[in-house]
Amino acid sequence: MSKTDPxxxxxxxxxxxxxxxxKNRIVMCPMGGTSLFGWFELTGCHFxxxxxxxxxxxxxxxxxxxxxxxxxLRDTFWGKWLWQNPKMFEELKVFMDEIHKTGAKLFIQxxxxxxxxxxxxxxxxxxxxxxxxxxxxxxxxxxxxxxxxPSPQKSRWAHDIECPxxxxxxxxxxxxxFAKTAKLCKEAGVDGVEVHAVHxxxxxxxFSIEFFNKRTDEYGGSLENRYRFAAEAVKAIKEACSQDYPxxxxxxxxxxxxxxxxxxMPGEEYTEVGRNMEExxxxxxxxxxxxxxxxxxxxxxxxxxxxxxxxMYMPENCNLEDVAHIKKFVDIPVVCxxxxxxxxxxxxxxEGKIDAVGVARQFLVDPEWVTKLxxxxxxxxxxxxCCHSGCFNFSSSKGHANTQALTDTMGLSRCxxxxxxxxxxxxxxxxxxxxxxxxxIGGGIGGMEAALVCAKRGHKVTLYEKSENLGxxxxxxxxxxxxxxxxxxxxxxxxxxxxxxIKVNFNTEIGDVNQLDADEIIVxxxxxxxxxxxxxxxxxxxxVDYLLGNKTxxxxxxxxxxGLTGCEIAYDLYLNGKKPVIVEMxxxxxxxxxxxxxxxxxxxxxxxxxxxxxxxxxxxxxxxDGSVTLKDKQGKVFTVNSDSVILSVGYNPAPIASxxxxxxxxxxxxxxxxxxxxxxxxxxxxxxL
Numbered sequence: 001m002s003k004t005d006p007x008x009x010x011x012x013x014x015x016x017x018x019x020x021x022x023k024n025r026i027v028m029c030p031m032g033g034t035s036l037f038g039w040f041e042l043t044g045c046h047f048x049x050x051x052x053x054x055x056x057x058x059x060x061x062x063x064x065x066x067x068x069x070x071x072x073l074r075d076t077f078w079g080k081w082l083w084q085n086p087k088m089f090e091e092l093k094v095f096m097d098e099i100h101k102t103g104a105k106l107f108i109q110x111x112x113x114x115x116x117x118x119x120x121x122x123x124x125x126x127x128x129x130x131x132x133x134x135x136x137x138x139x140x141x142x143x144x145x146x147x148x149x150p151s152p153q154k155s156r157w158a159h160d161i162e163c164p165x166x167x168x169x170x171x172x173x174x175x176x177x178f179a180k181t182a183k184l185c186k187e188a189g190v191d192g193v194e195v196h197a198v199h200x201x202x203x204x205x206x207f208s209i210e211f212f213n214k215r216t217d218e219y220g221g222s223l224e225n226r227y228r229f230a231a232e233a234v235k236a237i238k239e240a241c242s243q244d245y246p247x248x249x250x251x252x253x254x255x256x257x258x259x260x261x262x263x264x265m266p267g268e269e270y271t272e273v274g275r276n277m278e279e280x281x282x283x284x285x286x287x288x289x290x291x292x293x294x295x296x297x298x299x300x301x302x303x304x305x306x307x308x309x310x311x312m313y314m315p316e317n318c319n320l321e322d323v324a325h326i327k328k329f330v331d332i333p334v335v336c337x338x339x340x341x342x343x344x345x346x347x348x349x350x351e352g353k354i355d356a357v358g359v360a361r362q363f364l365v366d367p368e369w370v371t372k373l374x375x376x377x378x379x380x381x382x383x384x385x386c387c388h389s390g391c392f393n394f395s396s397s398k399g400h401a402n403t404q405a406l407t408d409t410m411g412l413s414r415c416x417x418x419x420x421x422x423x424x425x426x427x428x429x430x431x432x433x434x435x436x437x438x439x440x441i442g443g444g445i446g447g448m449e450a451a452l453v454c455a456k457r458g459h460k461v462t463l464y465e466k467s468e469n470l471g472x473x474x475x476x477x478x479x480x481x482x483x484x485x486x487x488x489x490x491x492x493x494x495x496x497x498x499x500x501x502i503k504v505n506f507n508t509e510i511g512d513v514n515q516l517d518a519d520e521i522i523v524x525x526x527x528x529x530x531x532x533x534x535x536x537x538x539x540x541x542x543x544v545d546y547l548l549g550n551k552t553x554x555x556x557x558x559x560x561x562x563g564l565t566g567c568e569i570a571y572d573l574y575l576n577g578k579k580p581v582i583v584e585m586x587x588x589x590x591x592x593x594x595x596x597x598x599x600x601x602x603x604x605x606x607x608x609x610x611x612x613x614x615x616x617x618x619x620x621x622x623x624x625d626g627s628v629t630l631k632d633k634q635g636k637v638f639t640v641n642s643d644s645v646i647l648s649v650g651y652n653p654a655p656i657a658s659x660x661x662x663x664x665x666x667x668x669x670x671x672x673x674x675x676x677x678x679x680x681x682x683x684x685x686x687x688x689l
Contacts, residue, residue: 002375002376002377003376004373004374004375004376005376007343007346007347008342008343008346008373008374009346010025010346010347010349010350011024011025011026011342011345011346011349011357011373012024012025012374013025013349015333015355015356016333017065017192017246017248017293017294017333018192018244018245018246018293019244019246020105020191020192020246022064022065022105022356023064023103023104023105024062024063024064025064025345025346025349025355025356025357026062026063026064026065026356026357026359026370027063027064027065027066027067027296027335027337027356027357027358027359028055028058028063028065028066028067028359028360028363029067029296029335029337029358029359029360030067030068030069030070030109030194030196030250030360031069031360031361031364031391031392031412031413032069032070032392032412032413033069033391033392033411033412033413033414033422034051034054034055034068034069034412034413034422035048035051035068035069035070035071035109036048036051036052036055036068036071036092036095036108037071037082037088038051045071045075045080045082045085045088046085046088047087047088047091047092047095050422050423050424050425051068051069051422052095053424054367054413054421054422055068055099055106056095056098056099056102057367058104058363058367058370059099059102059103059104059106060102061367061368061369061370061371062370062371062374063104063363063370064104064105064356065104065105065106065107065356066099066104066105066106066107067106067107067108067109067194067248067296068106068108068109069109069412069413070109070110070111070196071108071109071110071111071181072111072113073110073111073112073113073174073177073178073181074113074145074174074177076141076146077140077141078139078140079139079142079145081177081180081181082110082177082181082184083177083180083181083184086184089184089185089187089188090188092185092188092189092190093187093188093189096188096189096190097189100189105191105192106190106191107190107191107192107193107194107246107248108185108190108193108194109193109194109195109196109250110178110181110182110185110193110194110195110196111196111197111202111203112174112178112195112196112202112203112204112229112233113145113146113148113174113202113203114146114202114203115147115148115149115150115163115166115202115203115206115212116147116149116153116154116155116156116163116201116206116212117156117157117200117201117202117203117206117301117302118146118147118155118157119156119157119394119401119402119404119409120147120155120157120158120161120401120402121401121402121403121404121406121409122400122401122402122403123406124141124401125158125161125401127143128143128147128158128161129160129161144164145170147161147163147164148163148164148165148166148167148170148203149163149164149165149166149203149206149212150165150166150203150206150207150212150213150214150215150219150220151165151212151213151214151215151220152164152165153212154260155401156201156261156302156303157396157401157402158401159261165215166203168217168219171219171229174233175229175232175233175236176236178195178233178236178237179236179237179239179240179241180240181193182237182240182241182245182247183240183241186241186245191246192245192246192247192248192293193237193245193246193247193248194247194248194249194250194296195230195233195234195237195247195248195249195250195292196250197249197250197251197252198227198230198249198250198251198252198283198287199249199250199251199252199297199298199308200250200252200298200300200301200302200305200308201252201255201274201300201301201302201303204229204230204233205252205255205275205301207219207220207226207227207228207229207230208226208227208229208230208275208283209226209255209274209275209301210226211255211257211273211274213226223279223282223283223286224286227283227286227287227290230249230287230290231286231287231290231291234247234249234287234290234291234292235290235291237291238291243291246293246294247291247292247293247294248292248293248294248295248296249287249292249294249295249296250296250297251284251287251295251296251297252275252297252298252299252300252301252307252308253275253277253280253284253297253298253299253319253322253323253325253326254272254274254275254276254277254280254299254300254322255272255273255274255275255276255299255300255301255303255304256272256274256299256300256301256304256307257272257273257274257301257303257304258270258271258272258273258304259273259303260303261303261601262303262304262605262608263300263301263303263304263305263306263307263601263602263605264304265605265606265609266314266315266318268609274301274303277322277325277326280326281326281329284326284329284330285329285330288330288331288332292332293332293333294332294333294334294335294355295326295330295332295333295334295335296335296337296358297319297323297326297334297335297336297337298319298323298336298337298338298358299318299319299322299323299338302597304601304605305597305598305601306598306599306601306602306605307319307338308338308598309388309392309596309598310338310339310386310598311386311387311388311596311598311599311602312385312386312387312482312483312485312486312599313482313571313599313602313603313606314338314339314386314602315339316339316340316341316344317336317338317339317340317341317344317345318338318339319336319337319338320336320338320340320344320345320348320353320354323336323354324336324348324353324354327353327354327355333355333356334354334355335354335355335356335357335358336348336354336356336357336358337357337358337359337360338358339386340357340358340359342357342373345357361384361386361391361415362381362383362384364384364390364391364413364414364415364418364421364422365382365383365384365415365417365418365421366381366382366384366418367421369381369382379492379495380495381492382417382418382489382492383485383488383489383492384417384485385416385417385483385485385486385489385675386485387416387596387599387674387675387676388595388596388598388599389416389594389595389596389674389675389676390413390414390415390416390417390421390676391412391413391414391415391416392412392413392596392598393408393594393595393596394409394596394597395592395593395594395595395596395597395600396597396600397586397587397588397589397590397591397600398587398588398591399587399588400591402597403593403594404593404594405593405594408594411423416674416675416676416679416680417489417675417679419679419680419683427680427683427684427687428687429453429456429457429687430457430687431457431458432457432458432459432689435458435459435460436459436460436519436520436689437459437460437462437517437518437519437520438451438454438459438460438461438462438518438519438520438521438522438689439462439464439513439516439517439518439520439521439522440454440461440462440463440464440522440524441464441510441513441521441522441523441524441525441656442464442465442466442472442523442524442525442526442667442669443463443464443465443467443469443470443471443472443504443506444470444471444472444473444474444524444526444667444678445471445472445474445489445490445493445667445675445678445679446472446524446526446666446667446668446669446678446679446681446682447463447465447472447522447524447667448463448470448493448496448497449493449678449679449682449683450522450524450666450682450685450686451463451497451500451502452493452496452497452500452502453682453683453686453687454522454686454689455500455501455502456500457686457687457689459689460501461500461501461502461503462502462503462504462505462518463497463502463503463504463505464505464508464509464510465504465505465506465507465508466507466508466509466510467506467507468506468507469506470490470493470494470497470504471490471493472526473526473527473544473668474486474489474490474675475490475548476543476544476547476548477547477565478490479547479548479549480547480568480571480572480575481572481575482571482572482575510656511656513656513657513663518662519662520662520664520689521657521662521663521664522664522666522682522685522686523655523656523657523663523664523665523666523669524666524667524669524682525654525655525656525669526654526667526668526669527651527652527653527654527668527669527672528651528652528654529542529543529544529647529649529650529651530649530650530651530652531647531649532560532620532647532649534620534621534622534623535621535622535623536622536623536624537623537647539623539625539645540560540623540645540646540647541553541644541645541646541647542646542647543561543565543566543569543646543647543648546569546646547569547572553573553578553643553644553646554578554642554643554644555578555579555643556578556579556581556641556642556643556644557570557573557578557579557580557581557642557643557644557645557646558580558581558583558628558640558642558644558645558646559573559580559581559582559583559645559646559648560583560620560628560645560646560647560648560649561583561584561647561648561649561650562582562583562584562586562589562590562614562616563584563589563590563591563592563648563650564590564592564595564599564600565648566582566584566646566648567582567589567590567603567607568603569646569648570582570607570612571603571606571607574606574610574612580612581612581613581614581615581640581642582607582612582613582614582615583615583618583619583620583628583630583640584614584615584616584617584618585617585618585619586616586617587616587617588604588616589603589604589607589614589616590603590604594674595674613640615630615632615640617632617633618630618631618632618633619631621637623642623645626641626642626643627639627640627641627642628640628642628645650672651668651672652672653665653668653669653670653671653672654668654669655669655670656669664685664689666678666681666682666685667681667682
């Protein structure tokens with residue numbers, strides 16, 4: 001076993017939250033979907049064995065403190081309070097005994113609710129809008145509770161739905177529930193609780209922020225009144241559980257809000273309409289004095305969601321400077337989360353800027369990453385690429401609520417890169433009943449994943465790649481400067497393939513699959529770019545050619561297609577000093593369901609802030625020398641100057657063979673999707689071989 005690199009040593013020192021000692025400075029932060037109380041299911045809250053398995057595996061792999069995802073104090077469905085389910089806490093007690101055997105500690109995160117941030121889905125939205133349907137569904141799902149906010153206001157997700165004002169009676173019910181539930185957690189052996197949250201624009205945060213809170217009673221107006229709900233919650237918990245029972249608070253230092261559904265870019269000069277640093281300095285001290293024993297901190301609200309859920313476009317350690325600043329105003333431990341780099345986090349801990357490093361999604365990708373860090377096996381760590389495709393793909397575009405599929409909404413915190421995460425019954429590696437010769441055609445992500453799964457199951461695998469490199473079209477996707485984690489993922493796959501007896505044949509293009517010496521053939525040949533039947537299209541640059549640097553572009557570049565790839569290309573162009581223009585036929589950018597709002601809202605806000613021209617509901621008519629001709633939805637034809645045109649209008653599957661008894665088509669060769677569909681699809685196929 002290798003010795004831990006000295007630059008990480010600060011992470012592996014003990015610290016205390018109140019009287020509870022934590023063995024190291026790595027905190028597994030809460031993620032929606034990892035609740036031990038399985039809350040978003042029609043059966044109601046219950047002890048979630050899948051989440052328990054997830055946490056126990058991470059605990060055995062050297063995490064210091066685990067904080068599962070939110071547990072609503074009141075069931076989303078059927079309206080039962082958590083404290084009314086004693087069986088669940090009996091099962092929790094057994095689980096806590098197992099956690100403690102590993103040396104890890106665990107806090108349960110309890111939430112007052114979401115208010116206007118409750119992610120209403122397209123399917124559910126119509127039921128909210130009609131008084132009759134609201135009354136009919138109330139016994140199952142009470143929208144007057146789920147959507148209740150400090151003041152009447154628009155929903156973040158469905159702007160035509162008004163959230164009702166929470167009553168004082170409802171507030172007192174929730175405070176009582178915090179106390180009763182926390183006491184049951186303590187009796188079950190849970191090491192502490194975390195109050196969710198003066199953070200991310202959830203309910204308690206909405207009460208704390210004047211922009212959302214227009215109340216004139218004791219829960220609105222002054223700073224003391226606006227933070228009263230959060231203060232009374234911790235006081236009630238302490239009274240029920242004793243003063244020395246640790247209570248953490250999920251806390252956003254700054255809201256990073258310019259307005260309703262409009263966030264601030266990193267480094268941007270703007271007027272904060274939420275919690276600014278001046279108020280945060282006072283609020284943090286006030287909340288500490290109310291009884292909180294720790295701040296689990298980052299930045300942002302659902303209006304600036306990319307601060308709390310940073311996509312790949314956000315810088316690493318994006319919240320560290322603000323969190324380190326707020327630590328100066330409290331005497332309790334402060335944890336910082338948000339694309340935290342282990343080396344920078346360790347340095348911040350060593351310098352006393354923060355007390356611990358909060359990490360979330362990396363635990364979904366690689367359950368052993370802390371162990372690998374300790375053993376100085378950094379190259380073995382599978383990197384999180386911040387895509388949110390499996391863990392939190394709440395999506396939304398103009399005029400639409402959460403367009404994510406209901407099955408996804410009910411199954412968060414899965415992982416695009418690791419199908420076993422929170423799905424261990426559906427996806428798992430088991431030895432093959434009979435060893436077979438498997439031919440995999442195509443060395444992209446799908447082909448490499450298929451080769452690995454088959455090899456792990458004991459098959460004899462040969463991988464054929466027509467080029468001299470592995471990675472396929474993902475090499476192009478990983479090319480922009482902000483895709484460093486994507487490039488790291490390709491490198492990880494190449495290293496991982498070398499650990500197994502997988503034969504890789506480069507520069508080998510397969511013409512006839514029937515000539516292969518194989519029992520089973522997996523076709524992973526990807527897709528081909530679509531073209532447009534417009535005059536001059538042959539002069540345009542294909543997206544992949546631009547990304548790979550095969551073709552250069554001028555200063556003024558028109559990007560045809562405002563989907564995710566087109567927007568990322570426009571973003572890359574801007575970062576490289578070019579002047580992009582985006583043309584999109586839909587009524588918004590990136591309208592595809594399943595792409596997280598944290599990712600899409602960053603790009604939309606970036607283009608708006610930096611005045612990148614965006615033409616929506618507009619089609620391309622012709623590409624000329626020095627310009628493009630466009631047509632808007634009213635039929636108006638106009639011209640935009642351009643030095644270059646990049647086409648990013650989608651792909652068509654390009655399998656080199658048809659499905660057969662022993663021929664399996666996977667990934668984009670089967671159906672164009674994303675990394676999640678490619679990887680999960682590879683597992684679905686290879687587990688059956």
